[in-house]
Amino acid sequence: MFAKDVIIKRCSMNLYIKNMVCQRCIIVVKQILAGIGCETNDVLLGEIKLQEELSVEKFGLLTLKLNEVGFELIQEPNQRMVETIKKLIIEKVQTGFIEPHFTVSRYLKKYTLKDYSTLTKVFSANESCTIEKYFILQKLEKAKELLLYGDMAINTVARNLGYCSSQYFSLQFRKVYNYSPKEFIVAGAAARKPIDKVCLEYTKYP
Structure with missing residues (x-):
């Protein structure tokens, strides 16, 4: 796989979130992401478009912070x-x-x-x-x-x-x-x- 392919793959990486229903939810999620140093391309209702893959530590921290405010990362299709x-x-x-x-x-x-x-x-x-x-x-x-x-x-x-x-x-x-x-x-x-x-x-x- 070429370096360009890796970049494209990472830029298209999405995370899906349960219980996001309004613009205020988007603001809260953006604040959480900024607080743990996650770079994103966009945050939509129920979806985060990441610029790069998360480390295990950041993924765990993101999961914890989202759960604290009533959100939940979804991995099951x-x-x-x-x-x-x-x-x-x-x-x-x-x-x-x-x-x-x-x-x-x-x-x-x-x-x-x-x-x-x-x-x-x-x-x-x-x-x-x-x-x-x-x-x-x-x-x-x-x-x-x-x-x-x-x-x-x-x-x-x-x-x-x-x-x-x-x-x-x-x-x-x-x-x-x-x-x-x-x-x-x-x-x-x-x-x-x-x-x-x-x-x-x-x-x-x-």
């Missing part, structure tokens, strides 16, 4: 696939707009280049809910944010998140949380949940 699915769904939902005819199956197949049946099998085997339920729960948590801070009417939130009607949105909202969107607005921010915990929080969702 199926877990990496699950985190990729989560990342794609979160990124889509966080835009605050879901097209009327959007389907999560077509969306994931487009960006993972994998058959949806394979994705669902792997996801369900590693998580406490299906992809479809995870997508719904992420939409409902985004709805909470929009209802509290977006100054939007319930029917506008429902439409922006791809629901065919505000009635169906309210029905699904109550089915998951046991209270209506209007009741949530009264309860306020205390009723919100971290978006990386939705599967854990709502395993009883039918």
Whole structure:
């Protein structure tokens, strides 16, 4: 192998991280990497692109520091696939707009280049809910944010998140949380949940 090949290999080395769900997570991971002297090409949701291979000592320190703030390095391929699915769904939902005819199956197949049946099998085997339920729960948590801070009417939130009607949105909202969107607005921010915990929080969702 030529020296140039070694450099290319090292520059393309990626690490995958569980539980990164927002821009603040990226900032925290960048701070950890800087603190232990790791040079990177980029840090994305769920992924670190390293400039060079880590020593055993740095890898161990990085693992420890990430665990301290609730993150986890992923080495198993199926877990990496699950985190990729989560990342794609979160990124889509966080835009605050879901097209009327959007389907999560077509969306994931487009960006993972994998058959949806394979994705669902792997996801369900590693998580406490299906992809479809995870997508719904992420939409409902985004709805909470929009209802509290977006100054939007319930029917506008429902439409922006791809629901065919505000009635169906309210029905699904109550089915998951046991209270209506209007009741949530009264309860306020205390009723919100971290978006990386939705599967854990709502395993009883039918």
